[in-house]
Amino acid sequence: MEPDPVAPPAGGTAASVSPPPQPSSSLIFLGTGCSGALPDTRCLIRASTPPCAVCSLGLSLPPERNPNYRLNTSLLIDYCHDDGTHKYILIDIGKTFREQVLRWFVHHKVPSVDSIILTHEHADAVLGLDEVWVVQPRNYRNEIKQIPIFLTRFAMDSITRRFPYLVEQKPEDGDEDAQAAKIDWKIIEEDVEKPFVASGLEFVPLPTGAGQLDLLILEANALHGVGDAFSTHLTLSETLDAIKRIRPKRALLIGMRHFFEHQRENQMLAEWSISEGIPVQLAHDGLRAFIDL
Structure with missing residues (x-):
């Protein structure tokens, strides 16, 4: 997969790069923040002295021009088939999904989602499932088409408890006027090394020593x-150590909390990239990276 160069946002603008001359696949970053998203409301309703600089910046510009405004981490794959048709594959559908649709589906002219992959069962990855029906494709009679959702058995069990009406494929009791999503739940096998196919695109685990x-x-x-002393999440130094071990051609970082000021950290990463010979930058909400899939 060879990505086209993606320019950093000019003046904090979360804009996409110019599209290539012919149809191409791309990755659209719907959200690049942590579970609580940014700005962190706690920093604003109980302001510290001095106030949190990054969360204050998160309100200083409109979100579409503000890389410090970060929604739940989520990625949309715009997969361009050989015949020029496009399929849209969503990875995670968290608490901020409705805002992501209003902001980035509209901006990038994404009409619907053809399949969904859930990486885990936490709120920042699944609580947007209630809005699935909004982005489901429709057939020629304008009827909602079934959408496949790929997930582990563990995640399926959690979702069955949280969203029984989605598993049963009917609206909640007392809300008979609502539309029920039509979902084809697809359990990913326990053998994580076995690939699966979503909307014609094969997904495989991160290879070790495979080029x-x-x-x-x-x-x-x-x-x-x-951050949290017992957190299972990666710090920036741990992330950069992993990048040095894996040595990709290029890396983009996601999941940042309010310790990261976009322009400041990207300036530091630009210097690191030169010294290590691996281009690394923070991604930002709305970023579109064209890539050969």
Whole structure:
């Protein structure tokens, strides 16, 4: 997968790069933030002295021009088939999904979602499932088409408890006027090394020793060890160590909390990239990276 160069946002603008001359696949970053998203409301309703600089910046510009405004981490794959048709594959559908649809589906002219992959069962990955019906494709009679959702058995069990009406394929009791999503739940096998196919695109685990990656998307949740002492998330220094071991052609970072100021950290990463010979930058909401799939 060879990504086209993606320019950093000019003046904080979360805009996409110019499309290539012919049809191409791309990755659209619907959200690049942590579970709580940014700005962190706690920093604004109970302001500290001095106030949180990043969360204050998160309100200083409109979100579409503000890389410090970050929704739940989510990625949309725009997969262009050989015949020029496009299929849209969504990875995770979290608490901020409705805002992501209003902001980035509209901006990038995404009409619907053809399949969904859930990486885990936490709220920032699944609580947007209630809005699935909004982005489902329709047939020639304008009827909602069934959408496949790929997930583990563990995640399926959690979703069955949280969203029984989605599993049963009917509206909640007392809400008979609502539209029920039509979902084809697809359990990913326990053998994580076995690939699966979603909307014609094959997904396989991250290979070990199987050649160089064109693009690595990796979490950087806390800045140089700042954050929860018992967190299972990666700090920036741990992320950069992993990038040095894997040595992709290029890396984009996601999942940042309010320790990361976009322009400041990207300036530091630009210097790191030169010294290590691996281009690394923070991604931002709305970023579109064209890539050969």
